[in-house]
Amino acid sequence: MKNNRIGIGIIGCGWIAEKAHISSFLKIDDVYIAAVCDNDVQTINKFKEKFQVKNYYNNPEHLINDDNVNAIVISTPNSTHYTLSEKALLAGKHVLCEKPIAFSSAEVDNLIRILKKTNTIFLPAFVNRFRNDVQCVKDILDKNLIGEIISINAQWIRRAGVPRPGSWFTQKDKAGGGVLMDLGPHIIDIILMYIKFEKLNSAQLYCKYDYDKYPQLNANWYSDNSRDVIFPDVESSVIAELNLNNDLIAKIEVSWLSDIKNDMTFFIINGENGSIEMKTLFGFSTNRLWSVDEVLVKNSTGEIIKKVEFDITRNESIHAFERMAHFFISSIRGNKISALNYIDAYNTTLLIEELYKHQKK
Ligand SMILES: NC(=O)c1ccc[n+]([C@@H]2O[C@H](COP(=O)([O-])OP(=O)(O)OC[C@H]3O[C@@H](n4cnc5c(N)ncnc54)[C@H](O)[C@@H]3O)[C@@H](O)[C@H]2O)c1
Structure with a gap:
């Protein structure tokens, strides 16, 4: 790090x-984009012109070995994440x-061993x-307003939200799975944060492959909507059930394609003394089911005791990327922050791995 400036490399x-990573880092003082890498020549040409980046590569190893690069964002297709993370941490x-x-959780375990040896920060x-x-x-859970958590229902459901059907996103060898690999990590990570994960007792997974049922598959926020290079071989919807800790039931529904009128994310957390509902929409879809995003706290008789509304025009998804970039840089600069780290990557990967092992045929 020269003069405390941090050089970011993007692979x-x-x-x-x-859409999100580069602009988030460009907003932080003393952080600059040192190099970018893509194995597609056209993409790299477009990117380097738009953002005036000095060093650009089409081989990730060259970016990893660039001395100007202190920290690396890996935003390639899923199947490359582990190998690229391993190489970057080793360097x-x-x-x-x-x-x-x-x-697999074994892969994350290996990354953890490396980052401990190399004293590097790894942020999922x-x-x-x-x-x-x-x-x-x-915050509401930390204030113990609903008592001990008994169960959680979490949903992220889209009407037509397959990310570029026919691309790598819908091919098992490149994506590792379908909607559970795509939306599942976000939902599972949040559940684990809320309950303070200790152990998995059992897992069940039901999958649907509903591509023929819907005339429109693609997500409206992707401009590249070319349909079906290769027909998807991954699940389009799942219902999952996890029994965690001391018999806490977490029910998860994630779907790229469903009969819902519009897209939504919904959590209901049931506690001993009440419940919390969060109505929102994660991601970049503009087809919202709810016209208001809100968090409601109810007591054990169902009476609302707290209500917080959120401004849906604020583009919260982009702000979240900016906060994550700040968090990453603060962690690198050694500020004491413990909110999210590699253990979360391990636990989330482990639960997804277990769910796929327990898929009902
Ligand atoms: N956190 C979120 O909300 C969020 C949102 C969208 C995507 N993602 C994740 O980000 C990743 C990328 O998604 P995307 O929509 O940007 O995909 P994309 O296909 O648009 O971009 C991937 C890029 O990586 C390049 N690439 C492929 N293999 C490479 C390699 N070995 N070395 C260098 N470059 C390589 C491709 O040419 C392409 O330009 C995925 O893992 C996806 O799950 C996360």
Whole structure:
């Protein structure tokens, strides 16, 4: 780090790098984009012109070995996350890795061993933790307003929200799975944050492959809507049940395609003395089911005892990326922050791995 300036390298200059990562880092003092890398020449040319980056590569190893790069954002297709993280950490670089971090908990375990040896920061990009509504629920739980948690229902459901059907996103070898690999890590990470995960007792997974049922598959926020290069071989919807800690039941529904009128994210957390509901929408869809985002706290008789509304025009998803980038830089600069780290990547990967092992045929 020259004069405390942090040079960021970005590997994978696709949709999320351009939409959220690069602008988030450019807003931070004494942080600059030192280099970018993409294995697609056209993408790299477009990116370097738009953001005037000095060093650009089409081989990730060259970026990893660039001395100007102190910290690396990995925003490539899922199947490359583990190998690229491993190489970057071994080279002593800090890493912010997009989800899913890896396809197996053993891989995350190996990353943890490396980062401990190399004294590097590894942050999983569980960006929804940095949302104000998600943090509001956490504050309410920390104040013990509903007592011990008994169960959680969590849903992130889209009407037509397959990320580029036919692309790597819908091919098992490149994505590792379907909607559970895509939206699942965010939802599971938040559940684990709320309950303070100790152990998994059992897991069940039901999957649907509903691509033929719906005339429109693609997510409206992607401009590249070319349908079906290769027909998807991954699940489009799942219902999952996890029995955690001391018999706490977490029910999860994530879907790219459903009969819902519009898109929504919904959490209900039932405690001994009441419940918390969060109505919101994660991600970048503009087809919202709720016209108001809110967190409601109810007592055991169902009476509302607290209500917090959130401004849906604020573009909370982008702000969450900015907060995550700040958090990453603060962690690198050694400020004491413990909210999110590699253990969360391990636990989330472990639960997804267990769910796929327990898929009902
Ligand atoms: N946290 C979020 O909210 C969020 C949102 C969208 C995407 N994502 C994640 O970000 C990642 C990227 O998604 P995207 O939508 O930007 O995909 P994308 O396909 O638009 O971008 C990926 C880029 O990586 C490049 N690439 C592929 N293999 C490479 C390699 N080995 N070396 C260098 N470059 C390589 C591709 O050419 C492409 O430009 C995915 O893992 C996805 O799950 C996260």
